[in-house]
Amino acid sequence: MLKLEYRDYTLDFKFEAGTSRGILKDHPIVLLKIYDSEHPEVYGMGEAAPLHNLSPEKVEDVREALAALSPKLKSIPMPDFEEEVFGLVSRLVQPALPSLRMALETAFLDLINGGRRLIFNNDFYRGISAIPINGLIWMGAEDAMREQIAGKLSAGFKCIKMKIGAIDFEQELSLLRLLRAHDPDLIIRVDANGAFATDEVFSRLSQLEELGIHSIEQPVMAGQHEAMQLLCKRSPVPIALDEELIGVNEFSQKQELLKFISPQYIILKPTLLGGFGATLEWISLAEQQGIGWWLTSALESNISLNAIAQFAGRFPSTGYQGLGTGQLYHNNIDSPLEIAGAFLGYNQERTWMNVF
Template sequence: MPLITKVEVIKLNIPYKEPFVISLGVIPSATNVVVRIHCSDGLIGTGECAPFVFIVGETQETVFELSKQIAQMLKGKDPYALNERLAEIDKAVFGNYTMKSAFDMALYDLAAKRAGLPLYQYLGGSNNREIYTDMTISIGTPDKVAADALNFKYEGFPAIKVKLGTNTKDDVARIRAIREAVGNDYPIRIDANQGWDVITAIKTLQKLSPYNIEHCEEPIPAWNYMELPKVRQNSPVPIMADESVFTHHDAMKLAKIGACDYFNIKFSKSGGINTALKINAIAEAAGVKCQVGCMSESRYALTALMHFVLACPNVVHYDIDSSLMLAEDPVKGGINYEGKGLWTIGDGIGIGAAFDEDYLRDAECVVV
């Protein structure tokens, strides 16, 4: 029986092209963690996670330290008993879904490699859809966000996502300026990142009614999810749950109360592929469509996300743009950006990508 022989845990730091601003804080660089699980059959499974401390409560440092504990627990065990390993990881530490997602991704990479299949085929999917990402605009002045929106439209992105969540006056001014720049037909999505209270959310969304907004992500604080149905009922803009849906248990709660029109699935928020599949299944059963999103992942984790999308037709919106904001690309293979928002993927087995060893050479690493 193949066994886990060692686990590498690596800090991955990648600068942004420019600091990314949302209602919760400023993100100057990607501070990610890579996990590589080595198996006695010679296969290596790789996972990557991207902690946002103000969303998940995890940092690169906490992920790095806890990963050592999880690696020690896994060593000497069968990596292909997938559900058993994931259950052990889930039981070993409460929460910490970002950290868990790196191990989940690495174990799925191993499982698909052993099966000799691309991950999307291992998950039951087909490479039969064109996947176009939107492009995200961080919080800025009306002139700045309008200029960014126009640039992204000229670059061919099929839609933009605009970060809001400050106050009604400024947020409406941003969207008004963007609409004047890009015209009435270009798709705009917005994300308040929990920045409004209930009254402000309803007021702002109603004032945004003339601007043809596709959906609004997480308008109110995640802890106040019981009020999300009220916002949805009074909003002319469809509502998407993001920070209020970490796991399938959250998805069930939100579906029961009719809280939203969409779920936003992110591996670094859900704990990885296994839970993401469960969230999507609940969404399908409840008639809720899904979007996939990202934190500050490199093209490696986005490749894993692409495999998930190809296995889940219920995912209809794609926010797969984080690597396009990074100043460097440490990944070989994987998804390829063709321009105009289009991502393509090959038929490499497993996730089908790897990190450039030269890029990782000076990174902090521990081997368990």
């Protein structure tokens, strides 16, 4: 008989993490585990980590859904393989709870693989290969951002992503010029989180073009499909959709959105999209339409970062992933994940912290 346990956990940032939607100081999440009552020592673990002001659901919604779900699991047979897990979770949890879908997929996949935090078995999990990642520069005071930049460059990052849209744009351009002057070949990505108004966006994109920016994530607020379509058609800087994908759950809706807007890239955050089954649909559609993509974590703990990294390990040729967030918190969950320079790896000699 399958059993479910869950508990609250609050991740505490090491610094005030600035975004265009405000300052983040902590991140409440819900940890869960699933196990067979006959073998409670073997369990799969997952994490529901909705983001404030971005996820469709709140932590309270997750708790309420888990309370209702727990007795239902007792009569559900254990899924045997990946596709069964995705189908089961999609039936158990409504699309409006994407982080819970992600948590349950992770926990079930972990359980059917022996409860070893093995989610997707590949060379990344085995410690044979590492994943190239971008260095992330958070919004904040200009001096603090300059300090972050110096640290990422000294660590050897070849791809830097900088969040923009919170401080004066001229200051942000100055910081981007600093990056470009350091290395003409540096891959520079920027993330506006929808901060630009439609009447100013083209002038700002022209200024970014002069700096050889690789791409800009979500330059205008999500939901403005006609404006985004025009941007993707005329922008001198390639556009990546991010928030635009959240809440688009049906396969036909995903297909229609990508066909209509026709972006150069999409950013895939499984916690916000409804897990790995949903993410695979986006990947399939993007590749059919010649749209580039990469994976990004969404400020989760190492439990979800591990799952997303193992998922990324299935696609070794997709370039730099946004998976460097494991060092953000004072109290992250200790794990075998390690960042060495510009790479995220899995050290089989390290163990997982016990949180249950």
